[in-house]
Amino acid sequence: MAQDAAQEAEKGALQRHQWRVEGMDCPSCAGKIRGALERLDGVADVKVSVMQGSLALDLDTGRTAPEDVASLVERLGYGVRRQSAQDDAEAPSGAGCCAGRDHADHFRRGDDASPRRWHATAKGRLVLATGVALGVATLLRFTVGAEIAHWAFLAACLIGLAPVARRAVSAARVGMPFTIEMLMTLAAGGALIIGAAEEAAMVVLLFAIGEILEGVAADRARSGIRALADRVPREARLEVAPGETRTVDAAHLAVGQVVVVRPGDRIPADATILEGRSSIDESPVTGESVPRDRGEGDEVFAGSINHDGVLRLRVARPPEDNTIARIIRLVEEAQEARAPTERFIDRFSRVYMPAVVGLAVLVAVVPPLALGGEWGEWTYRALALLLIGCPCALVISVPASIASSLSSGARHGLLLKGGAVIEAAARTEAVAFDKTGTLTEGRPRVTDVVPASDAVAVQDLIALAAGLERDASHPLAQAVVAHAEAQQVAASRVSEARAVPGQGVEALIEGRRAFVGAPRHVADRGTLAKALAARIEELEAEGKTVIVAVEDGVALGAIALRDEPRPDAEAGVQALSALGVRSVMLTGDNDRTAAAIAGRLGIERRAGLMPEGKVEAIRELAGHERTMMIGDGINDAPALASAQVGVAMGSGTDVALETADGALLRNRVGDAAALIRLARATMANIRQNIAIALGLKGLFLVTTVLGITGLWLAILADTGATVLVTLNALRLLRFAPGGRDSTEDNEAVAPVPAAN
C-alpha cells in the first residue's frame, strides 16, 4: 500500500507528452528511438509506433525538457514535431493543422502519414547529391584521370556518409553502438582509409537508395489501411431546420445531429435511420459486397454507400469513434503487436550484429598475423563483412508480412489483432461455432403453435408465452413476441418475470407460477402430456427449436421456432474441412434439433450446453487441439477467451471489435476458412522472408570471407534482400478470401467511386 502511494506520488511528477515522428521505416528504427529515450533521466513508458509515426512518453520536465527529447530524436535522423501536451503553454500555438482536433482529422486525412515525394525528403536529397557527385567522379576518371577522380570519389562518399555517421555517433553516445549506421560508417570509412574511395562511394549510395526503398514499402503497407479512412466523406449535409440543410465538415459532426444523405452519397457518420429506406452498400466498412436493405431504426456505418433512397439520419457516434475509425485504429495497433517469431528475430539480430562485427575483427587480424596474409586484402574483406552484419532485411521480414496481411484482411472484413493471433490462427486444427447467430441467422421465426389439448386455445397459448417473453432479450423471446404482434394477440400480464439462462423465463401470472422454455427443463415445473412430448420430438427432428409454456404445473402447449442456417454455412464448413480443419457446433439447444441442423451442414455437435458448459466444451477441445472459437460476441465472451483464438462474428458490435482476438465483419461462415487461409499464407510468407534474408546473408558471408565478393556486392545484397523481402510481403495485399479464382471478392476491394 505504502509502496503504491509512493509510486503514485512519483507518477504525479510525470506527464504524458506526444510527438509525430517522420522517417521511421522499420522496427529497428523504433527500437533505436525507444532505446535512446529510455536512457534519458525522468522518462518512462516510451511508446513508439512505426505505423502511426508517433512517439509518446511520460516525462518529468524537471529532469528532462521536452525540447531535449525532440532534439535527441532529431539527432538520430528523424523528423519530429510536438503533437500535444496535456496542459501547458508549451503547446505549439497554431502549429499543426488542428490542435485539439488531432485525432478526428488525422485518422480521416492521414496527411502526416501520406508519403511525400521521395526526392523532397532528406534521404532523397542525399541520394541525389551522392548520385550526382558519384557521376561527376566517374566522368572525371575517364577524362581527366584517376588521380583527380580519386578525390572526387572521396568527396561523393563523404557527402553521403556524413549524415549517416552523425546518426551513428548520436546513437552510440546514448549507449547504442551497434546500429546499422555504425556498421555503414565503419565500413565506408575503413574503405576510404585503405584507398577504396570509389567502392566506398558506391556503397554509401546503395545504402541510401535501400533506405528510400524501405520507406516506400512501409508506406505501401500503411496506406493499405489508411485508404479505409478516405472512404468517409469529408462533407455532410447537416439539417439546420426542417427541410433545410447546410454542408458542413463531416469531421465536426456531433452525436444527435441530423444529417440528410442523398442517393449515391456516402454516409458521413455512424448513425441511426430516422426516416427513409434504402439499399446500403457496406463493403467499404465490412467488405460485404451484397448491399443490405435498411430502414427506420436501423444502424448504418460511416463510409457505406447509400444506393437508392433519401435518408435522414441521427448521428450516433462522434467521428473519431466511427466503426471504420475503430477498425483502422485496431489494425494499426495490431500492426505494432509483436508476434513470437518477430520477438525471436529481434533477439537474434541483437546478437547477430555484434557477432558479425566480432567476426570481422577476427578476419582482419587473424589471417595476416597467423597465416602471413596481406593486411590490406583482409581488412577489405573484414569491411565487407561489416556490411553483411546489417540486419535490415531480417528485421523487417516479419513485420512487413504482418502489416500487409492485416491490411489485406481488414479490406475483406477479416480482422486479427496482431502477429501472435496470426500465428495461432494459422495453426488452428478445430473451429468451434456457436450455433445461434453464428451458423444461423440468429432470427428465429415461429413455425408451429401446438396446444396440449383441445381445451387450450392457440390464442391463449400465444398470449401466455408472449407475456412471459415480453421483456426477455433472447432471440427466441423476441420471435415469440413478434409472432403475437403479427397475430394481433395481446400478451398476458405477468409479474416478477425472471430469465433463467439456458432454460427459459419464469414469472407469476395472477399469482400462479408460469414458465416458458426448453422442454427438458419442464419436468421440474410441471407435467408434459405424452402426446405433446411426442409432437415436440417430431418438430425437433425437423431442426426446429421447441419451447413449452407451463402454467400452474401444467404444460399448456409448445411453440416451434426455426432459425435458418446462414446461406453459406454448409459451404463454409466444407471450406474448413478442405483445409484439414474440423468444425464443431456448440449449442444450448437440445440434441435432436442440433442433430438435424448439424446433419445438414456436415458438422460435429455438442448440444444441450448451458452457458458455462460452452466454456467447458471449449476448454476440453482446446486441451488437445488448437481451437478457434467463433461466436457472435454478445454473450460468449468467456468461451471466446477460452479458445486459443476467439473470433467474433458480426459487424459493428463493440464487444466483437474490442474483446475478441479477431472478428469476421461480413457475417459469413466461409470467412472462418478465409481467415485461416490468410493466417497460413502470412506464416508461409514470413518463412519465405526469413529464408531470403538469412540465405542471402549466409551466402555472402561465405563469399566475402573467401574474397569472391567485395564491398559493394555486400551492400547490394543487403539492399536487394530488403527489397525482395518487402516485395514478397506486399504480395499478401492481393489475398482473395474466396480463393485464387474468386472474382466476386476482388470487386469488393476495388476502389469505389467517390460520392461527392
Ligand SMILES: Nc1ncnc2c1ncn2[C@@H]1O[C@H](COP(=O)(O)OP(=O)(O)OP(=O)(O)O)[C@@H](O)[C@H]1O
Ligand atoms: N427466453 C427464452 N425463452 C424460451 N426459451 C429459452 C429462453 N432462453 C433460453 N431458452 C431455452 O434454453 C435453450 C438454451 O438457451 P441458450 O441461450 O443457452 O442457447 P441459445 O443461445 O438459444 O443457442 P446457441 O447455444 O445455439 O446459441 C434454448 O434452446 C431454449 O430452449
Ligand SMILES: [Zn+2]
Ligand atoms: Zn531500417
